[in-house]
Amino acid sequence: MPPILLKEAKLDQSMYRVQGSPGQGNWADVPWVAVFNKQKNVEATKGYYIVFVFRSDFKGFYISLNQGCTYFHEKYKEKLGNEKLGIVSNKVRELLHTIPKEQGLINIDLVSQGRLAKGYMKGHICGTYYDQDNLPDSKKIIEDLEELLITYEELLVIMNGRTLEQFNDYLLLNDDQYYLEDESSEEKFQETLLEIEKKNQNVPNYIEENPELRPPALVDKGGSEKWPRDSKKASRALRNNNFKCSFDDSHSTFISKKSGKFYVEAHHFIPMAQQKSYKYNLDRVANIFALCPNCHRMVHHGRDNDKVIVLRKLYKDRIHKLESLGLGITFTDLCKAYGISKGGNDLL
Template sequence: MALPVELSSIFRNKQKSYKMVLILSMIDEYEASQQASLPLSQVAERFLAYYRNSCSEGEKVDPPPSGVASTWNDFTVSRTKALLKTPIEALSSILEVDHDNQTIAFKQTIIDKLDEQGMGELKSYALTELHQYNNQLTSGFSLKETLTQILKGYIEAKAQPFANHLLGTVFRQTIPEYLKKLPFINENYKIQGSIGQGNWANIPWIAILDKRISETTQHGEYVCYLFAEDMSSVYLTLMQGVTAPVKDHGKKEGYQYLQQKVQQMRELLPLEHLQKDEHIQLTSSGLGRDYQVSTVAYIRYDRDHIPDDDRLIADLENVMHNYKLYAESMGELSTESTPALQEDEEKEPLDPLTVSERIEKVKSYIQQKGFHYPSALIENLYLSFKTKPFVILAGVSGTGKTKLVKLFAEALGAKSFNHQFTLIPVRPDWSDPSDLLGYKDLSGVFRPGRLTEVLVEASKPSNRYKPYFICLDEMNLARVEHYFSDLLSIIETQEWQNDRIVTSTLIDQQSLRPEDQPIYGNLSLPDNVYLVGTVNMDETTHPFSKKVLDRANTIEFNYINLGQYPEDELAADEEASPPAANSFLRSDYLQLADVYRDHRDLIHKTTEKLVKINGILEEIHSHVGFRIRDAICFYMIYNERFELMSEDAAFDLQLLQKILPRVQGSSSSVKRVLLQLMQGALGKSLQIAELMEDASELYSKWNASQTAEAAKHPQSARKIAFMLRRLEEDGFTSYWLS
């Protein structure tokens, strides 16, 4: 038989092992006497005997109450009877005490429901809970001490190297493994912690997720420890994922959605002994504000007043109880009770993976196909797409540029057979946009180009949430400004309209026949299309103008490691991840005003660097404008938001991809500019006057076959060294020379 409902959760709240040992002592006494009313002194003797025997056998158990006795051997039966008042009171719903006769018994309503089998199940239940509880004691882990150490040491740790830091192990392994052993945490729950990915997070966290609701902290509801940015406190919260709602609806409506859901959950759940207000203070800006909006209820623990482990576990069990009630109610909620934003017939599907998890899936897919690319290339490619839907992949022939685009698209579910990946080889004789967009034949019929065909498919309502990739192979065999000019101009007309990114139309409607106008007349560049151009960097190709470079991230990978070999056996295919929704890649920002309030500090820091660089570039009239300033800021913000790499590593790539391609020439001014940029990339002063005569000592350190010296921006430093060498040896230099 199943335990009566009155008994099935009697150990849900526990601060000591006393309740389990009391029930076991009563069952043992009942089995010995077969009497319903049990002498309280006999039960107390069995209770005390359990702790004395356990201690004599070296087992870890709760100590006696402090201030009464140092060991259980010093404890007396009379003291034990006094001690039992607390667990008896906690179990008053099922137990009753006759103080006159000094007996204890299960209430008659419980006895009526318990047969011999039921008594055995109750004993098994108590033993299991007691065993799990004592296992926690054996671990020697203290949640109070660990939380205190984090709050007192995290800010100092942020000044130390991120990789392999001990705190990473504490958040990702130590605390999650401890929490998994708690009796109220079962196989339905996933526990993960984070101090950031590649760089320290301002607000580290530890989340407990019911896998039936959500397996990612980007959306859904979960329990989470959130640490304030200034480490003054840690909050135990019942909260919602913020990333997906804000992406899906935009910040204003996303906040509205979160606030509606908070109100709904507060009305649905008891939330006893929890704060239910908006006074949680994590930070003044950024993701912390999103967390604050999404919190349903919380308990705050101040750094110098963390309660003991018993209180912490009892609080967590209370929050988990509310979380469990919510999960159980999910199937009973009517559509009328869900927030209005969920009632739309057509909404973009939420990605079950976080950005970092999705990127790891992409890397794994590429590796399974037997291909190897430089470290952080996939993160860079992703951030470049997120910043602007136009990317240039540059390098010598045979480095796998086209294959990279195809594999990246395939890993996201965009393949040739479903028409979400299209390869368009560029021909040397292309001289105007008609080769891509299409033309009118002599009879006046519009003949669409390959790119137009893709845009028509991607613009269909049924495809609006699928990413489409167009790869222009060997893009610079023809002059890009001639055949690609219309697309370059259209990219710059992006604007927000009904929470979507739209552009001007590509094809003049007035020039089309009436029957062609419904298909091509309103055709624009939809926000689910991503353009990639592969270019070979040699003397057979055309250079790029600044108009092209301003509108793209130019990713170069010329440093080839021929020592990489195929694996003897490729890793077995993992379980296929669902195709990525377009929200994974689509830009969330178009103007700096979209992000200024939440990322003010990072924008100021990045802009200050660019102001210094512009002062250098002005000497050769290659300084950048607001378009590049904004694009670099967006790249840095996305990187910080998704925690993909360090701030220095991200800026290194932007210096390499947005600044250096603008530098070329044969004058001494170009050399001076390169040396000043090298000074910034190395992060140290150089004797520029001496190096103007001969810079060979400088660039010889960065020969591809040698170990380069340490630098703040090593990839940019390597490229600048190469450009300096070409200038001194050939009398001319350019980013595009291989």
């Protein structure tokens, strides 16, 4: 079948590679023939590609825009990895605008519980089914392939030069309970860490001893590097501060319906936007303060002289711990990170 595809579909062999397997041993319980983009170094176990995959009972086959499962199994282990694979399939499907009208099939059934078959079924994004008893002619199948190649190329454009890991990490960001430091993510970030607290109320306080190297950046759809916040760490920070405002523990608030504790919000003291300037990870519990909603809004939106009063108190309380984690900063530079142009000392 691979030579036929190359010939009939007139595939550009400088761009595409066709590979197939009739089934070998236990790992290939469903035969397949796939079209890979050479320029993206895609292979059957890793990346996005188009595959003709046969049911294990040979009663039919699918053409499917699909993806390899190795990345997911290596990062999450097999069971959870398959769940994440399905989540990414759904997210990619929502991003695409060129899915052919006749190839909007959401689920495929390969009549097998083999590892390879499960990966194909979870990794399926879009495509169509050909029944053995009602097969179209080869011209129609080639036309379907040509249409799906357009969708495949759109997906590669959406990736915008990002590696597979960078693209998938971005898609799974919130599902993995990580959030960017921006207004659109803030409410969900605060909600998520309270939900985590409700599940982990008997976990002891979290203590950090040593610096932690800066993790790889997340690359957004525009190609910018950003470092997200781990809501699990933020939840620990609130617990460490006994759900009281770090600036003034007498500040009144209310009982959260989700956590059953006084409602406070997590605030990264040295903003995550500064991460590129640091060798070590800014997303540490020591760099996260619990603030009442009023104080939290004020350090983001208040007057400079009011911000400085809060920042000075928090700085004195935490700077030595931050320095022990490789996160030292002068108070003047901290104020600049908050957009306070004069620096802190001029406003006191």
